[in-house]
Amino acid sequence: MYNVIRVLQQLEVTAMNRKWWHEKVAYQIYPKSFMDSNGDGIGDLKGVIRKLDYLKELGIDLIWLSPIYQSPFIDQGYDISDYYKIAEEFGTMEEFDLLLKEAKERGIQIVMDLVINHCSSDHVWFKKALADPEGEYADYFYFVKGKNGNPPSNYRSYFGGSTWEPVPGTDKYYLHLFAKEQPDLNWENPKVREELFGMVNWWLDKGIAGFRIDAIINIKKDLAFPDFEPDGPDGMCRATRMVEEVEGIGELLGELKRETFAKHDAFTVGEVFNMKDGELEEFVGDDGYFSTMFDFAPHVQTSGEHGWYDTGDVDFLTWKRAIINSQLECQGKAYLANIIENHDEPRGASRYLPEYARTPDGTKMLGTVSVLLRGIPFIYQGQEIGMQNCRREDINDYDDIDTYNQFHLALETGLTKEQALEVCYKYSRDNARTPMQWDTTENAGFTKGTPWLSVNENYRKINVAVQDKDEDSVLNYYRRLIRLRKSEEWKEVFVYGEFVPMYEEDEKIFAYERRTEEKSAIVFANFGQEAVTVELKEKVKEVLLSNKNRSVEKGIDRISLEACEVIVVSV
Numbered sequence: 001m002y003n004v005i006r007v008l009q010q011l012e013v014t015a016m017n018r019k020w021w022h023e024k025v026a027y028q029i030y031p032k033s034f035m036d037s038n039g040d041g042i043g044d045l046k047g048v049i050r051k052l053d054y055l056k057e058l059g060i061d062l063i064w065l066s067p068i069y070q071s072p073f074i075d076q077g078y079d080i081s082d083y084y085k086i087a088e089e090f091g092t093m094e095e096f097d098l099l100l101k102e103a104k105e106r107g108i109q110i111v112m113d114l115v116i117n118h119c120s121s122d123h124v125w126f127k128k129a130l131a132d133p134e135g136e137y138a139d140y141f142y143f144v145k146g147k148n149g150n151p152p153s154n155y156r157s158y159f160g161g162s163t164w165e166p167v168p169g170t171d172k173y174y175l176h177l178f179a180k181e182q183p184d185l186n187w188e189n190p191k192v193r194e195e196l197f198g199m200v201n202w203w204l205d206k207g208i209a210g211f212r213i214d215a216i217i218n219i220k221k222d223l224a225f226p227d228f229e230p231d232g233p234d235g236m237c238r239a240t241r242m243v244e245e246v247e248g249i250g251e252l253l254g255e256l257k258r259e260t261f262a263k264h265d266a267f268t269v270g271e272v273f274n275m276k277d278g279e280l281e282e283f284v285g286d287d288g289y290f291s292t293m294f295d296f297a298p299h300v301q302t303s304g305e306h307g308w309y310d311t312g313d314v315d316f317l318t319w320k321r322a323i324i325n326s327q328l329e330c331q332g333k334a335y336l337a338n339i340i341e342n343h344d345e346p347r348g349a350s351r352y353l354p355e356y357a358r359t360p361d362g363t364k365m366l367g368t369v370s371v372l373l374r375g376i377p378f379i380y381q382g383q384e385i386g387m388q389n390c391r392r393e394d395i396n397d398y399d400d401i402d403t404y405n406q407f408h409l410a411l412e413t414g415l416t417k418e419q420a421l422e423v424c425y426k427y428s429r430d431n432a433r434t435p436m437q438w439d440t441t442e443n444a445g446f447t448k449g450t451p452w453l454s455v456n457e458n459y460r461k462i463n464v465a466v467q468d469k470d471e472d473s474v475l476n477y478y479r480r481l482i483r484l485r486k487s488e489e490w491k492e493v494f495v496y497g498e499f500v501p502m503y504e505e506d507e508k509i510f511a512y513e514r515r516t517e518e519k520s521a522i523v524f525a526n527f528g529q530e531a532v533t534v535e536l537k538e539k540v541k542e543v544l545l546s547n548k549n550r551s552v553e554k555g556i557d558r559i560s561l562e563a564c565e566v567i568v569v570s571v
């Protein structure tokens with residue numbers, strides 16, 4: 001009977017159609033901070049090309065490039081002024097084509113960042129709109145009449161302040177959910193959709209594998225722009241209130257997919273926050289709008305209601321439960337993208353590990369539980385060497401619009417400058433944007449010039465060159481971890497196998513099984529400070545991976561784990 005149930009469960013969890021990208025391991029590059037080839041202090045495409053062999057050796061199949069389009073960089077490239085041009089800071093279109101070719105030769109595909117909720121206020125569309133607020137380009141944006149001398153509604157933008165900015169010389173305002181230099185594009189206008197779809201197809205025709213799709217949940221607006229109950233002393237409410245309430249995004253996303261991605265069998269990963277309950281399959285099921293989307297559930301569970309200043313520390317059990325819930329919810333329905341950090345988040349090793357575990361062993365443990373989950377792993381540059389948050393004494397040492405905003409917000413609530421800087425140290429987006437740490441030479445080998453954002457001083461210890469030579473390093477561990485996931489012997493289990501949580505309520509142990517009908521592997525991690533013993537129902541066959549170079553006796557069914565020890569065994 002048990003076996004029958006097992007087989008049925010198995011059929012259900014593997015019911016999804018197999019897709020070409022399911023087996024891939026992805027890597028996010030933040031180009032500005034990856035590798036500078038010409039000494040201007042800014043990472044560039046030639047720098048990326050130079051490091052392709054490094055990525056190949058790590059086991060990477062897909063590279064997501066954060067935006068490389070022409071931009072005034074008000075929001076570090078997430079404000080695009082020409083979708084068809086490469087930012088000159090990063091290089092030329094010829095260099096981009098060379099990158100595509102060189103990557104392809106190494107079996108690596110390129111995924112671009114698609115920022116289409118908004119463009120830059122420097123985009124020619126917006127300039128034309130401002131020049132003629134009654135003309136056709138005004139309709140590319142949301143130009144809306146104010147109410148009694150006030151903006152049309154009381155929305156607070158993601159980066160603070162009203163989402164409405166006056167259109168000079170008129171009684172209208174334009175909408176920007178992010179910075180005022182990022183006007184929102186009017187998705188209700190068929191011409192806008194046509195322009196955007198044409199652009200998406202142009203890039204896909206070039207041979208990129210697909211897109212990471214920025215802030216996409218925001219594209220549907222309630223054109224009545226209703227006010228909502230204020231949620232702060234500024235009398236405003238988060239603009240997400242409107243985004244959460246409005247219906248009808250599905251039509252837009254369905255059309256986007258039909259007109260572009262579907263024609264190319266493209267891989268797409270959505271940045272989707274605030275999806276409504278029950279929409280999982282519609283978004284990322286077998287025939288969803290996107291191939292996959294990031295699992296942010298474990299990342300938002302401590303998000304402050306008002307900002308970084310009231311964001312709580314990660315509680316192990318809450319974090320673990322969020323991951324387990326996502327895993328179970330998606331089984332047989334969707335294949336999520338798993339991360340521990342990205343360019344908007346603090347470093348995972350600084351955030352999810354308790355202080356005593358912020359060591360190479362702890363970092364390997366965190367990487368293991370994340371990379372072996374069901375779903376496509378996205379490793380963020382520097383994660384594979386255990387890069388950490390970066391402390392700064394002066395707010396001017398940051399270069400991020402949201403960090404400035406959050407710093408001032410913290411001061412306004414009465415925090416001292418020191419306390420506000422501490423908040424930035426914990427949550428600033430620049431924690432993940434410091435230059436990649438390549439070696440022990442000045443500026444971590446990232447640049448021969450002055451880096452646009454100063455390097456983390458710990459680069460002398462934490463860097464690629466030193467770790468490359470050390471068999472026991474975080475880097476070499478990550479190489480083994482990825483190799484295990486992709487190995488002929490185990491990929492079926494780690495890519496398609498069922499996810500079964502173990503020790504679910506335990507406050508120190510993170511454990512789960514990945515299994516198919518034929519095979520099973522179990523991950524045990526001890527996030528606690530004391531040794532623990534775990535028990536297995538079946539007998540251990542072999543150790544597949546260990547951060548303490550452990551071997552265990554074949555046939556045992558109890559394993560004791562030291563603090564910060566992780567072990568992957570087959571049973």
Ligand code: TEU
Binds near residue numbers: 078079214
């Ligand atoms: O982020 C979208 C997003 O929802 C942000 O609110 C995110 O939570 C914020 O960065 C937290 O500080 C995307 C990009 O990933 C981000 O880098 C951009 O700034 C943003 O869109 C605007 O394009």
Ligand code: CA
Binds near residue numbers: 036037040041042
């Ligand atoms: Ca450069």
